[in-house]
Amino acid sequence: xxxxxxxxxxxxxxxxxxxxxxxxxxxxxxxxxxxxxxxxxxxxxxxxxxxxxxxxxxxxxxxxxxxxxxxxxxxxxxxxxxxxxxxxxxxxxxxxxxxxxxxxxxxxxxxxxxxxxxxxxxxxxxxxxxxxxxxxxxxxxxxxxxxxxxxxxxxxxxxxxxxxxxxxxxxxxxxxxxxxxxxxxxxxxxxxxxxxxxxxxxxxxxxxxxxxxxxxxxxxxxxxxxxxxxxxxxxxxxxxxxxxxxxxxxxxxxxxxxxxxxxxxxxxxxxxxxxxxxxxxxxxxxxxxxxxxxxxxxxxxxxxxxxxxxxxxxxxxxxxxxxxxxxxxxxxxxxxxxxxxxxxxxxxxxxxxxxxxxxxxxxxxxxxxxxxxxxxxxxxxxxxxxxxxxx
Amino acid sequence: xxxxxxxxxxxxxxxxxxxxxxxxxxxxxxxxxxxxxxxxxxxxxxxxxxxxxxxxxxxxxxxxxxxxxxxxxxxxxxxxxxxxxxxxxxxxxxxxxxxxxxxxxxxxxxxxxxxxxxxxxxxxxxxxxxxxxxxxxxxxxxxxxxxxxxxxxxxxxxxxxxxxxxxxxxxxxxxxxxxxxxxxxxxxxxxxxxxxxxxxxxxxxxxxxxxxxxxxxxxxxxxxxxxxxxxxxxxxxxxxxxxxxxxxxxxxxxxxxxxxxxxxxxxxxxxxxxxxxxxxxxxxxxxxxxxxxxxxxxxxxxxxxxxxxxxxxxxxxxxxxxxxxxxxxxxxxxxxxxxxxxxxxxxxxxxxxxxxxxxxxxxxxxxxxxxxxxxxxxxxxxxxxxxxxxxxxxxxxxxxxxxxxxxxxxxxxxxxxxxxxxxxxxxxxxxxxxxxxxxxxxxxxxxxxxxxxxxxxxxxxxxxxxxxxxxxxxxxxxxxx
Numbered sequence: 001x002x003x004x005x006x007x008x009x010x011x012x013x014x015x016x017x018x019x020x021x022x023x024x025x026x027x028x029x030x031x032x033x034x035x036x037x038x039x040x041x042x043x044x045x046x047x048x049x050x051x052x053x054x055x056x057x058x059x060x061x062x063x064x065x066x067x068x069x070x071x072x073x074x075x076x077x078x079x080x081x082x083x084x085x086x087x088x089x090x091x092x093x094x095x096x097x098x099x100x101x102x103x104x105x106x107x108x109x110x111x112x113x114x115x116x117x118x119x120x121x122x123x124x125x126x127x128x129x130x131x132x133x134x135x136x137x138x139x140x141x142x143x144x145x146x147x148x149x150x151x152x153x154x155x156x157x158x159x160x161x162x163x164x165x166x167x168x169x170x171x172x173x174x175x176x177x178x179x180x181x182x183x184x185x186x187x188x189x190x191x192x193x194x195x196x197x198x199x200x201x202x203x204x205x206x207x208x209x210x211x212x213x214x215x216x217x218x219x220x221x222x223x224x225x226x227x228x229x230x231x232x233x234x235x236x237x238x239x240x241x242x243x244x245x246x247x248x249x250x251x252x253x254x255x256x257x258x259x260x261x262x263x264x265x266x267x268x269x270x271x272x273x274x275x276x277x278x279x280x281x282x283x284x285x286x287x288x289x290x291x292x293x294x295x296x297x298x299x300x301x302x303x304x305x306x307x308x309x310x311x312x313x314x315x316x317x318x319x320x321x322x323x324x325x326x327x328x329x330x331x332x333x334x335x336x337x338x339x340x341x342x343x344x345x346x347x348x349x350x351x352x353x354x355x356x357x358x359x360x361x362x363x364x365x366x367x368x369x370x371x372x373x374x375x376x377x378x379x380x381x382x383x384x385x386x387x388x389x390x391x
Numbered sequence: 392x393x394x395x396x397x398x399x400x401x402x403x404x405x406x407x408x409x410x411x412x413x414x415x416x417x418x419x420x421x422x423x424x425x426x427x428x429x430x431x432x433x434x435x436x437x438x439x440x441x442x443x444x445x446x447x448x449x450x451x452x453x454x455x456x457x458x459x460x461x462x463x464x465x466x467x468x469x470x471x472x473x474x475x476x477x478x479x480x481x482x483x484x485x486x487x488x489x490x491x492x493x494x495x496x497x498x499x500x501x502x503x504x505x506x507x508x509x510x511x512x513x514x515x516x517x518x519x520x521x522x523x524x525x526x527x528x529x530x531x532x533x534x535x536x537x538x539x540x541x542x543x544x545x546x547x548x549x550x551x552x553x554x555x556x557x558x559x560x561x562x563x564x565x566x567x568x569x570x571x572x573x574x575x576x577x578x579x580x581x582x583x584x585x586x587x588x589x590x591x592x593x594x595x596x597x598x599x600x601x602x603x604x605x606x607x608x609x610x611x612x613x614x615x616x617x618x619x620x621x622x623x624x625x626x627x628x629x630x631x632x633x634x635x636x637x638x639x640x641x642x643x644x645x646x647x648x649x650x651x652x653x654x655x656x657x658x659x660x661x662x663x664x665x666x667x668x669x670x671x672x673x674x675x676x677x678x679x680x681x682x683x684x685x686x687x688x689x690x691x692x693x694x695x696x697x698x699x700x701x702x703x704x705x706x707x708x709x710x711x712x713x714x715x716x717x718x719x720x721x722x723x724x725x726x727x728x729x730x731x732x733x734x735x736x737x738x739x740x741x742x743x744x745x746x747x748x749x750x751x752x753x754x755x756x757x758x759x760x761x762x763x764x765x766x767x768x769x770x771x772x773x774x775x776x777x778x779x780x781x782x783x784x785x786x787x788x789x790x791x792x793x794x795x796x797x798x799x800x801x802x803x804x805x806x807x808x809x810x811x812x813x814x815x816x817x818x819x820x821x822x823x824x825x826x827x828x829x830x831x832x833x834x835x836x837x838x839x840x841x842x843x844x845x846x847x848x849x850x851x852x853x854x855x856x857x858x859x860x861x862x863x864x865x866x867x868x869x870x871x872x
Binding site: 041042043047158165171173174237238239275291292295298302305306312314316317318321322 | 798802848
């Protein structure tokens with residue numbers, strides 16, 4: 001494939017949900033876009049996610065601001081794509097506190113979140129069982145987050161890319177990047193690929209949206225960002241009538257999302273889907289890219305889900321899947337231009353929130369590339385922050 | 392057998408054999424005969440698998456090789472192998488000491504530990520979708536035979552048998568002998584090609600005689616046998632009221648003007664077999680696409696898979712029928728026993744088994760060549776023909792996932808359009824979906840394509856309660872089933 005008029009403005013490496021959202025936002029801003037993806041669109045971590053668009057699980061700070069912006073952007077995108085086609089659902093989140101101590105911590109969190117613009121409602125056991133009639137009677141309280149939503153991540157990725165293609169983007173799947181092309185001054189001007197059909201793709205800017213493999217790609221570019229895998233599982237039950245109405249999770253989940261502990265952490269997230277299945281996540285395990293299934297993890301997830309919804313004990317488990325969340329040591333994503341390699345930008349390291357934060361990530365980078373002032377300050381997400389930390 | 396002090400006697404076997412069909416029975420008997428501590432784990436209520444499926448008290452009037460089955464059954468108890476029926480294995484876990492087999496029995500968790508596993512999980516009918524194939528009254532050929540052999544119940548009164556492969560013959564002959572009216576056997580292929588492999592034919596005269604016997608039975612019952620012909624649509628809503636039969640060209644496209652309606656209340660269909668490969672896939676064994684288009688485990692001359700301690704015998708390493716399965720099972724049992732206990736097998740016995748395996752495999756390969764499944768069946772489908780019956784996904788929806796959403800492999804199509812996401816987890820529609828997607832993207836199906844629809848970390852549904860309960864720490868491990 002060639003670009004007869006001229007080279008694309010932006011080359012996006014990675015066609016997961018983040019790359020797709022970048023392609024969508026950049027083409028909407030009038031930029032010419034090419035995407036290269038070494039496997040299939042959405043075939044990496046995107047295909048192993050639940051499609052969460054959450055504001056509830058973030059503490060006040062830059063990531064919460066990003067999540068709030070992304071939640072607004074997702075609403076607009078899903079209207080543009082057709083909410084049904086990407087299964088956008090503002091189902092709302094319910095956080096359950098199992099002890100008085102956890103409930104107190106949750107009260108402090110919701111107060112801080114409200115100050116940043118989150119719609120967070122503190123609820124007692126009575127309201128909790130109104131929202132979720134089958135939830136455990138052991139719960140002492142919780143919080144309700146009407147803004148929490150979700151999309152079907154694979155469909156969202158496919159439709160974002162489809163819209164980008166309609167606006168002129170070219171997507172090369174099965175095309176892996178093997179190196180970067182630089183000009184005499186060292187600026188990145190394109191990539192070399194393993195595909196004989198498109199051995200070189202030149203562009204004014206290259207965006208690293210390679211997800212869990214973004215660290216490897218950044219090293220190829222000589223501008224490393226420390227993106228590492230954190231393994232997680234999702235259990236899927238037989239289809240049921242809609243008995244779990246919201247995205248329901250334990251308050252302990254909040255502690256794990258931000259944790260840096262090695263080894264295994266599980267704290268369960270339970271939700272019903274349109275297909276009737278109940279999804280049960282989410283564990284976090286730092287075991288590299290090992291695809292082996294660990295039964296103790298599955299067992300813990302099942303036990304915690306039953307703790308939250310006792311009726312699940314008699315429900316059949318049909319399947320499980322696993323994936324690798326891309327995380328950075330400070331648990332913040334990497335978004336923005338890399339001063340170490342002019343022409344290179346990053347959109348990676350979103351950990352378990354890639355789907356949720358994708359919309360804002362693409363939006364902010366498109367603003368940056370078109371010279372518009374970004375809606376959010378990108379300083380907390382800058383790619384070279386890790387070098388400062390170790391210096 | 393050596394037992395370290397850390398292990399209580401009986402809590403860990405040398406060898407766990409999964410599946411009690413011809414391969415698994417032969418493996419368990421051979422292993423136990425060598426003195427290996429052996430457990431045979433099976434989902435069925437009685438040993439025999441699909442091939443020797445029988446009723447309580449049935450002593451084999453309808454069965455081929457029943458004497459062989461009785462010898463194996465006797466060998467099982469004579470050599471002291473433990474036999475655990477009614478166990479649905481949902482996961483096999485690799486541990487430092489070997490393997491832990493996780494099963495449920497009547498819904499309760501059961502675990503078995505062993506140093507080595509022999510996977511002999513067999514195969515089930517491969518199905519191709521066609522308009523009306525989800526109508527009640529359309530069965531797999533295997534299900535019709537299982538009803539007859541296992542319960543003595545004919546699936547219908549006027550049955551059309553359709554598909555491809557030699558298995559259609561015993562199914563039709565069994566029905567005819569049970570007094571059912573078989574309105575026709577419609578073989579989509581043209582198996583005369585078989586004659587081109589004289590060596591395979593000569594080595595396997597008994598098998599051919601078996602086939603000739605079935606044909607004789609059909610002739611006696613005046614059952615029409617048609618080649619290059621098949622059922623391309625079933626009619627009726629609540630139940631089958633008839634079917635459309637068509638002649639096919641070499642690539643299985645319908646010959647224009649050749650369709651005709653037939654009167655029947657049941658259709659039995661089989662297009663070969665799909666091996667059950669969940670366990671080798673869970674354990675990370677190397678796989679390959681076999682000559683018949685199925686995903687199977689790679690094995691070496693000793694039936695070893697690519698993962699240490701894992702042996703595969705029977706259809707799961709290549710569809711080849713009961714006799715080949717039994718030979719492979721026996722080899723796997725002898726080698727696994729030697730590897731776990733040091734008990735060396737008789738070399739002449741090994742040599743004989745290897746000779747029989749070579750002959751049977753060449754016969755199986757010739758059969759695969761004689762009964763190919765070309766992709767012209769895809770032209771029988773309408774846009775609204777269901778491909779995945781669990782999730783009600785149509786051929787049109789699969790096509791859209793490729794054309795509109797840009798899916799390039801079956802796994803992506805599964806995630807966009809949900810074929811294979813339902814209760815059967817793609818066991819029924821996996822092959823068809825893989826072929827449809829490959830053709831829509833202009834290529835042939837690969838082993839990776841098949842793997843995308845066949846990987847199932849949970850091989851059999853279990854309740855979350857059973858999963859959470861974990862190992863059954865009670866004494867069941869040492870019990871005798």
